[in-house]
Amino acid sequence: MNSKKIILTMCFIGCQILAFAQYIDPVTFRKLDITLDTATMEVTYRFTFVCGTLKPDVYTKPDEQTLLIGKKISKYFSQQLVDKTEQKIFFSDIEGACSFEIFKKSPEKDRLTVTDIGNDFFLGANFQYDEKMPVMDWKLTPDTCVILGYPCRKATTTFRGRDYEAWFTKAIPVSERPWKFHGLPGLILKVWDSKRQVIFEYTGHEQLTKPKPILWYGLEYQYITREELSNRYKELLADPLGYAKKYLTQVMGQVDYLPPRPYNPIEIE
Template sequence: MKRILFFTALFSIGLTVFGQRITIADFSSYGAKLQPLDSLVFSIQYAVSFVEDTKNPDNLTQETMMLRIGRNVSEYYSYTSFIADSVLRADIRAKASQQTINDHLRQYGFGAISHRIYKNYPRGRLTLLDRVATDNFVVEEPMPKIEWTIHSDTMTVCGYSCRKATGGLYGRDYEVWFTLDIPRSDGPWKLHGLPGLILKAEDTHKHYRFECTGIEQNRASSLIEISETSRRKVSRKELNKQHERFNADPQGYIKVNAPNVAVTVKDEMGNDIKKLSNPYNPIELN
C-alpha cells in the first residue's frame, strides 16, 4: 500500500518520504562551517544492499556508498545524501526560494543510510554522525577490534586479486575479500583491520552486502571535511536505541522530540494512517 505524507511546521522545514521512511532535512547544518580533516588520496564506490524486513528477505534496499580515504582519515557516507546535501547547501548559500528548495528535495531525496563514519578521527578512534528525525547525534568510540581469520581462498573483485577473511562485529559474522594491492587497512562501514582494503563483504545471514564497483585516484586538490553542526553526544548503543524507537513509531517519535512538526500519513485512498511503523533489521545486533 502506498503512503502519502503531509506535514505542517512552525518553521521552514524540508521533509521527504521513501516508502515508509521519513527524513527531515537539517537546514541549519547547510550553513555550518566545514572543518578540514585530511587531504583526499582516493575514493572507493560500494554497491550496498540490505534486508530491512526479515519477513521479506528477497526485498532488498540498495544504496551507493562512498569511502573516501585520506593520508590518515577516511570518510564513509551515502552518495545520494552527499548529492542532496551539496545541492541544499548551495541553495542556502544562494538564498534560494522555498519552492526551489522543495523542488530539489523531491528531485534528489536522501539516502536510505543516514550515518556518516570517520575512521581514525580523532586519532585511533571512530566518529559516527547520524540524524534521527530532527535530532543530530555523534558517537565517538575506539576503533572496533575485529578478530580476523585469513583464509587461502582467492577471488577477483573489481579487477583486484583478493584474499578471503572471516570475522565478527557487533553480533554479525562476516566473510570479506581484501586486496593486498591496496595496502590500506580500511573497508566499508566499520569494517577494517586487515593488511589490505576490503572490496567485498557479506554477513552470514546475507542481510548486509557490500561490493566495490569502482576505485578512483584523486587527481585534484580535495579535502575530507566534517560539518561543525551542533550534535548530541551519545554512545553507540544509545544511538541504536533511538533508531529502534523511531522505527517502531515514527509519528510518535517526532511528536515527542519535535513538537513543532506535525506529520500526517495517508494511504492512497486518502485515509489517515494513525500509526506507522518500519521494519527494523539493524546491522548491529549487540
C-alpha cells in the same frame, strides 16, 4: 557543546576542529563546514541490506557509498546522504540511503567518530558518538577469488551479532574498509554477513589528481552513545507517529496513524 565533549571530539578529528569550529558564516550565521583533510584516494562501494527479517529476500535500493582517504583522516558516507543547497545540509529521503558518516584518524587508528544527520524531520536532531576502534578478530582462509580483476583472499569474523565473510586484495596498497571494517592487510572489496542481509561491494577507486576536501559539516550535533542511537531508531520505526510527537518540532497535520516499519540494524548487539 561543553568542554569535555570538545576534548573528546579533538581526540579523534585533531586540532583542525579547535581551530575552525567557531567560524560563522557572516550571512547565514551558521557554522561553516570544516576541512579536516584532503583525500588523495576515493573508493566507491554499493551497499544493500534487508530491512526486515520477515522478508529476507527483499533488499533496499542499493546505496552508493564513498570512502575518502587522506593522510590523516578517512571518511565513509552515502553519496545520497545530503543535498548541498543554500539552505545548508539536509537528509535526502531516498530509499536505501544511509544517514551515517564515519570518520577515522590515522595513523593512530584507535577511535571512530560517527555522525548521523537525522535532522529535525527525520530523527529530530543530528547525532554524534565516539567509540574505540572495534576489535575484529579476522581468521584468514586459503580461499581465493578475483573481483573486478583483483586477486582476493577470504577472511571471516564475528562482529556485534553477525558473522561476516570478507574478500580483500593486496593489489590496491591501502589497508582500508567500507563502513567500520578494518584490520585486514589490504583493501576490502566485498563483505557480507552469513545471512546475506548486509552486503558491501567494491565498485571502483581513483587516485585523485585533484584532491577532494574531507568535510566535517557545520551542524549542531547531540552527543549520544551507539546504543542510545540504536534505541532511537528502534523507537522511530516501531511507532513513527508517536516518535514524531515526542521528538519533532513539527508533526504532519491530519495524520493519526503511521504503520510501524521493520528494524534490522547492521549492529544487532
